[in-house]
Amino acid sequence: MIAHFVDFDSDLEFNYDDCDSYEVEMGELYAYTESPEFAENEESFKEFLESKDFQSWKELDEEAQKMLLLDILQTADHGDKIKRNKAIEALLYMAQGIFGECEEVSQQKSNCRTCCFLLYKHGAFNILQELLLMEISNNQQGMSREKQQSAISMEESKQLRHILSIMYTMVETLRREDDDDSDEMKSAQNDFINDLKENLNEKDQSLVVILFSMVSKFCLMSCTNFPIRKVLLLIWKLILACLGGFKLVNSRKAQLRREAGLNVLNEDPIEIVAQMPASNPPTSAADILGMNQAVTRQRRKRMMQTEAEDHSQLNDNSDSNSTMRKGVFEEEKVTSIDDPTSTGGGGDTKPEEEPVTDEGNEENEEDADTTTTAADDDAHDNEEEADDDDDDQQQGPDPGIMTPALPRSGPSVMKTEKIENCIKLETDVGQVAARLFTIRKEQQEETVNKISNVKVPSGLPWIPKACDRDVQAFFNVVRRKFIGYSYNGDMKTVAGLPKPTQESVGVLKSHLYTSLSKLQVEKEVEINRYPFTVGKEEVIADTATERLYQALLLNLPKYMIALLQILLAAAPSTKNKAGDNNSINILADILPGKNQNRQTHVSTVQLGVDVNRHREVIIKSISAIIILLLKHFKLNHVYQFEYTGQHLVFANCIPLILKFLNQGIVGFVTTRNTIPCLEFPECVIGEQTPLSAEKLENMDNEGNSWRNLFSSINLLRILNKLVKWKHSRTMMLVVFKSAPILKNALKVRQAMFQFYVLKLLKTQTKYLGRTWRKSNMKILSDIYQKVRHHLNDDWAFGNDVDTEPWGFQQEEFTLRSNVERFNIRRYRITGHNGNSTHVSYTPSSDEDYLPVNNNLSSLLNQDLELPEDFQQSYSLWMELEVYEQETNWDELLQIPTIG
Numbered sequence: 052m053i054a055h056f057v058d059f060d061s062d063l064e065f066n067y068d069d070c071d072s073y074e075v076e077m078g079e080l081y082a083y084t085e086s087p088e089f090a091e092n093e094e095s096f097k098e099f100l101e102s103k104d105f106q107s108w109k110e111l112d113e114e115a116q117k118m119l120l121l122d123i124l125q126t127a128d129h130g131d132k133i134k135r136n137k138a139i140e141a142l143l144y145m146a147q148g149i150f151g152e153c154e155e156v157s158q159q160k161s162n163c164r165t166c167c168f169l170l171y172k173h174g175a176f177n178i179l180q181e182l183l184l185m186e187i188s189n190n191q192q193g194m195s196r197e198k199q200q201s202a203i204s205m206e207e208s209k210q211l212r213h214i215l216s217i218m219y220t221m222v223e224t225l226r227r228e229d230d231d232d233s234d235e236m237k238s239a240q241n242d243f244i245n246d247l248k249e250n251l252n253e254k255d256q257s258l259v260v261i262l263f264s265m266v267s268k269f270c271l272m273s274c275t276n277f278p279i280r281k282v283l284l285l286i287w288k289l290i291l292a293c294l295g296g297f298k299l300v301n302s303r304k305a306q307l308r309r310e311a312g313l314n315v316l317n318e319d320p321i322e323i324v325a326q327m328p329a330s331n332p333p334t335s336a337a338d339i340l341g342m343n344q345a346v347t348r349q350r351r352k353r354m355m356q357t358e359a360e361d362h363s364q365l366n367d368n369s370d371s372n373s374t375m376r377k378g379v380f381e382e383e384k385v386t387s388i389d390d391p392t393s394t395g396g397g398g399d400t401k402p403e404e405e406p407v408t409d410e411g412n413e414e415n416e417e418d419a420d421t422t423t424t425a426a427d428d429d430a431h432d433n434e435e436e437a438d439d440d441d442d443d444q445q446q447g448p449d450p451g452i453m454t455p456a457l458p459r460s461g462p463s464v465m466k467t468e469k470i471e472n473c474i475k476l477e478t479d480v481g482q483v484a485a486r487l488f489t490i491r492k493e494q495q496e497e498t499v500n501k502i503s504n505v506k507v508p509s510g511l512p513w514i515p516k517a518c519d520r521d522v523q524a525f526f527n528v529v530r531r532k533f534i535g536y537s538y539n540g541d542m543k544t545v546a547g548l549p550k551p552t553q554e555s556v557g558v559l560k561s562h563l564y565t566s567l568s569k570l571q572v573e574k575e576v577e578i579n580r581y582p583f584t585v586g587k588e589e590v591i592a593d594t595a596t597e598r599l600y601q602a603l604l605l606n607l608p609k610y611m612i613a614l615l616q617i618l619l620a621a622a623p624s625t626k627n628k629a630g631d632n633n634s635i636n637i638l639a640d641i642l643p644g645k646n647q648n649r650q651t652h653v654s655t656v657q658l659g660v661d662v663n664r665h666r667e668v669i670i671k672s673i674s675a676i677i678i679l680l681l682k683h684f685k686l687n688h689v690y691q692f693e694y695t696g697q698h699l700v701f702a703n704c705i706p707l708i709l710k711f712l713n714q715g716i717v718g719f720v721t722t723r724n725t726i727p728c729l730e731f732p733e734c735v736i737g738e739q740t741p742l743s744a745e746k747l748e749n750m751d752n753e754g755n756s757w758r759n760l761f762s763s764i765n766l767l768r769i770l771n772k773l774v775k776w777k778h779s780r781t782m783m784l785v786v787f788k789s790a791p792i793l794k795n796a797l798k799v800r801q802a803m804f805q806f807y808v809l810k811l812l813k814t815q816t817k818y819l820g821r822t823w824r825k826s827n828m829k830i831l832s833d834i835y836q837k838v839r840h841h842l843n844d845d846w847a848f849g850n851d852v853d854t855e856p857w858g859f860q861q862e863e864f865t866l867r868s869n870v871e872r873f874n875i876r877r878y879r880i881t882g883h884n885g886n887s888t889h890v891s892y893t894p895s896s897d898e899d900y901l902p903v904n905n906n907l908s909s910l911l912n913q914d915l916e917l918p919e920d921f922q923q924s925y926s927l928w929m930e931l932e933v934y935e936q937e938t939n940w941d942e943l944l945q946i947p948t949i950g
Contacts, residue, residue, distance in 0.1 A: 062329040063720070063755045063801040067321055067764060069296035070288075070675070071757055073227060074156070077163075078730040079668050079758070080219055080284060082641040083661040084205060085212075089735050092213075093151045095140035099123055108149045120145070120173055127178060139182070139213045146170065146220040150735045159732050167224040168236055171243055176221055180258055183214050187265065190274055203636065204644040207276040212640060215281040219288060222247075226292040247293050251598035259293075260602050262286045263610045270613040270635060278640035279617060280665060283672040290676060293595045294683045297321060304567070304686055313565055316514060323512050324803045330833045332798040513839035516564040521843050525559060562842055568689035575690065575873060591877070596687040604880055608698045614673050615702045621669040624714045641665050656747050663724040671758050674765035681772050690873040693866060696773050705773060705783050708766045713792045720760045720799055726750065760801060767807035774814055779859035784811065785818045794830065809834045813846050 070076055096108075103119055105111060111119065123145075126138035144151075148163030170176065190211070205212070225243045232240070250257050265282050268274045295303075298319075305315045522542050530537040534547045542560075545553045578586045591597060603610060619625065620635040641661055677699070685692035727733060727750075728742065740746075774780040784790075793808050813834045816824065824831060824847065831847060840846070874880050904910060921928070 061800070063760065063799070065755065065757060065760050065801050065803070067325065067761070067803050069291060069298075071761070073160070073223070075757075076223055077220070077732075079664075079671075080216060080281065081731045082205075082280075082665060083657055083726065083729045084641050084643050086729065086734055088209075089147070089150075089731075092140045092144040092147070095137045096144040096149075098137065099126075099141050107152055109152050116169065117173070120169060120175075124173065124175060124178055127182065135182075136210055136213075139210065139217075142170070142175065142179075143213050143217050146217045148732070150732050153732075153736055156732055156736055159736060163220070164224055164229065167221045168239055170217075170221060171225065171239060176218065176243075176246075179214055179218050180261075183211075183218070184261065186211050186214060187261075187274075190276060191268075203276050203639040204642050205278075205640050206644045208278045208640050211276075212278045212281055215278060215285055219281060219285045222285065222288045222292055226288065244292055247289065248595045248598070251293065251595060251602055254602050257602050259286065259289055259599065262289070263603065263606070263613075266617070267606065267609050267613045270616045272635075275636060276639055279637055280640055280669055280672075283617070283669060283676065287672045287675050287679075290599075290679050290683075293599065294679065296679075297682065300682050300686055307567055307686070311567065311570060313567070313570075316564075318514065321803075324806045327512065327802040327806065327837055329800040329802045330797070330805055330837075332800065333794055333827065333829055511840075512837065515562050515840050515842050517559045517562045517842040518564060519569075521841060522556070522559050522563065525556070525843060529555075559842055568685065571689045572869075575869070578876070579872065586876075592687075594687065596683045600684060600687065600691050601878065604874070604878055607695065608701075611677075611695065611698045612702045614677060615699070615704055615707060617669060618673045618711075619707055621666040621673075622711055622714065623663075623666065623719055637669060638662060638665065653742055653744055653747065656744070657726065657729070657742065660724050660726055667724060667756070667758050667762070671762045671765075674762045674769065678765045678768050678772075681769065685772075688873075690870050692772075694870045694874065697867060697870065699769075700773060700780060705770065705780065706787050708770045709784075709787055709789050709792055711766060712763075712796050716763060716796050717798050719756075720763055720801075720804075721755050722759070723754070723756045725756075755801075760799075760804065763799075764804055764807060767804065767811070771807055771810050774811070777862070779863045781814050782818065782859055784815050790815065790819055790823065794827070797830070805833070806837055809838050813838050816847050817845065 071079075099119060099122065100106070100108070103115075103122065105115065105119065108116070123138050123141050126134050127142065129135050129138070145166045146163065148159040148161075148166060150159050150162075153159040153162060221243075225240050228237075228240070247258075251259065254260065262282050262285060265274070265277050266279065266286075269277045269279050269282075298321075301319055308315050519542070523539060526542060527537040527539075529548055529552050533549065533552070545556055548556070574585075578589060616635060617637060620637050643658075680695060681692055684695055726742075726747070728740075728746075774784060790812065793812050796808050797805055799805070809830070812830060816831070816834070834846075917925075
């Protein structure tokens, strides 16, 4: 495996976006084992050129190019399988940019864009969709049970792979804007996007539904030869083309908030997080111990040198009869310079200060004789550290700084000499304090110079929010305190409250944020309460997201389960067991056939890299599909998002993502499984040199993996979406012991990655206990600095009301019933545990609210269509239920009516 691990002391360079660059996305479409097929595509295209007596593509004019393309498309509809496959290979060669006639990658890219517009203009995309349906049907009929359980190689999916590659290239190329496009090309691009959106109206026959059904069949082991990687990539790019990316979601959200009369926060979360610096990962206990010992040694060395300099200066300024001694001091403990009786050194001190006497001076001399010097070794320094802790607990003056001892005086010394010595002592202590201040200032300047390139934010990056629940809870607390009672529903009356409390209410209301989801839920409650008035006025917006939801709704649970099954199979640590026919084989579309399988060292290494790269691309596409669906469904209607999220939770999405993060996430995001010379189109343009073992070993793979970091951030965003404001799901994080997993993930020094990890830790901090919070104060500090907070948010403190376990299950059941009621009322579809029942796709009509016909004669005159099974057994029913049964009609008429 080609691996390169980056230095963890520096931040990872990464720019989060909807997808990677065009060249990278096109290269990830093809596996390294597909390289021999590129030459076959070129040969097939040349056969069509020779059949029309053409030499090369670039020499043809527009009319000749059109003639050639129409001939290829006509052959693609031919009944002969061999000719049809040749035509598909020629179309793929055109979509790949006629690379055989290109000398540079830029020329191939330009040809690719021109050919994709030409293919769309002449209806190639619709023809390819029909060919896709035909190939799916042929594969289902020809895939026997014995063949499903046998070893499947990429040969079985060759035609499907070629069709999907052409469609993917067209979608990926035409959905991107280019400044060099002409007005005709821009118009064709808009028409192509609109055609994809209109295709969603076809429900079961739409392209997205066809591809999702391929995913479901692949997981059900009914069609194991489907090229699942290309299917997932095409689904991802279709969603991007039809619904848009993350920037479009933010702009659409701002537009909807303006239409609803809500305030708009001019914040782009992706841009704000991109400007954040990455935090240092939490340090282990061993690292902290070693770092503290090194810092302590350096500090003591500097202080010993300073002590010697001060001692020489004091000796020059003092009298010849005065004696000086050294004192051991700490940098951060300075005694008051106004206290002339402060004693130096680390010797014993008395509880209260007493007048200086001869005996006291003699004791100071004895202490000075036993004081350690600057020549002590490091082992003795460690003993002094332990002694310092004991000295801190004693009473008396702090042995903080070096203070000179008072000079000895005989009985004949006058009182005036003692006063002069005290004055000198004050001057000496002031010099020492000034010297300490100078040292401290120099150290601070050195520290500032080292981190001068770090941007220190002036405040929190996010605007705090407050919701109606926070304001109401605050009103309840202050009203009970100052008035003696509280009442719900009134968030305007502030009578009887002090002025500071009224100002607090004003601050809360100034940060009040009402979400679109809250308005949608309130509107749904109102519709259910007043179906005859409000229900008739409901207008369902005809958007691409609404069409996609209606198209996927019937089998949405199966699709979500299938995506998670493939994600589990593509996890880095998942190994396919030999002989296990029940496990999903995601490597079928990259494993070479028996004829191509050459067991050499270079081919083995290349295949190993290709397998890891194949897994990473699948993880990338699945994570992008799920996060895009969740974002767009939530913006369209919150219950569409909740329906999708619930089935993800039911399919164990939360433990799956935690398992993914627990499998060496640091190595995953810093490992690049890429061989640049084998990437498309570099592998077909220019002079190609054979790949050798030395070239593989010396491969330059500096930097982190954009693909893996993108996948990891998407999975974290999905996890945040699922657990946000859901106490029951947050408790799942606690039960699955996600805190140490997320703490270890903070070692990835990337701002956006750490931001979503900190959000997950913030949601469960109150459930982790006081001990965890005390030992992870750095994490709490990072949460406060980087994550948005709600005013009066008690995320860091345990609250008995919020941690009641008996309310969690009821909360999930209530949400589930609301979602089911929404789907039944709006789409006539219900589903439990992945089993959906289709009633009708039409929204609720006035027939539900018509009065009941109680007229017997009118009911008997109505024509009633009986079921076929009843018509077949009608005579038997008459014999058993009518003729053989005796009915006393008088008793029936005498039954009293129920009032």
